[in-house]
Amino acid sequence: MHRRGVTRLGYPRAHRPLFPALGRAALRLSGWKIRGELPELPKYIIIVAPHTSNWDFPVGVAALFALDLDAHWFGKDSLFREPMGTILRMFGGRPVRRDAPEGVVAEMAATVRAEPQFILALAPEGTRKRVDHWRTGFYRIAEATGVPIVPVWFDWSRREIGINPPIRVSGNLASDVAALQALYRPEMARNPKGFW
Numbered sequence: 001m002h003r004r005g006v007t008r009l010g011y012p013r014a015h016r017p018l019f020p021a022l023g024r025a026a027l028r029l030s031g032w033k034i035r036g037e038l039p040e041l042p043k044y045i046i047i048v049a050p051h052t053s054n055w056d057f058p059v060g061v062a063a064l065f066a067l068d069l070d071a072h073w074f075g076k077d078s079l080f081r082e083p084m085g086t087i088l089r090m091f092g093g094r095p096v097r098r099d100a101p102e103g104v105v106a107e108m109a110a111t112v113r114a115e116p117q118f119i120l121a122l123a124p125e126g127t128r129k130r131v132d133h134w135r136t137g138f139y140r141i142a143e144a145t146g147v148p149i150v151p152v153w154f155d156w157s158r159r160e161i162g163i164n165p166p167i168r169v170s171g172n173l174a175s176d177v178a179a180l181q182a183l184y185r186p187e188m189a190r191n192p193k194g195f196w
Contacts (some may be wrong), residue, residue, distance in 0.1 A: 009042035010060030012070040012117035014196025042117040043147045049184050051123035052194030071119040105137050111143040130194045142169050155188040
């Protein structure tokens with residue numbers, strides 16, 4: 001959109017012909033619906049929860065296609081073995097070593113700052129297994145870059161992908177994370193016993 005000679009950037013689109021229709025069809029055939037809309041902002045961090053099953057991934061890919069979203073995400077490095085590695089990278093995947101995550105936050109924050117448009121999608125649990133607490137890399141990246149967080153849920157009880165409005169971090173990690181976690185409920189999870 002042009003206004004007074006300034007280009008306003010919305011969220012980055014992938015512009016992959018046929019993929020949005022393919023994603024919408026996959027969601028429709030499997031009974032899923034998307035509620036809400038992605039904000040038309042050039043940069044933000046999407047957090048997706050609850051993450052308790054391998055089946056969350058294909059639902060997420062279908063939504064990614066349906067929304068024509070050009071997003072980046074982390075996965076454990078073992079997922080990126082060939083031939084799957086090339087395909088996962090093509091759809092925004094970036095391998096991360098779980099035994100050496102220290103530099104990932106700084107690296108991703110620098111990438112977010114450098115790009116005119118950048119969406120990072122993360123599962124704050126960091127694993128499908130039950131966890132005692134969320135990993136807070138997403139929060140530290142948002143804090144370091146000033147970009148908002150967009151909470152998204154996969155509600156298996158309703159087959160609904162929900163998109164909340166963007167939230168800016170306050171700097172109070174404990175309070176902000178508690179407020180984000182309050183948006184999610186155990187019955188949303190495919191495996192409720194795996195809910196944090």
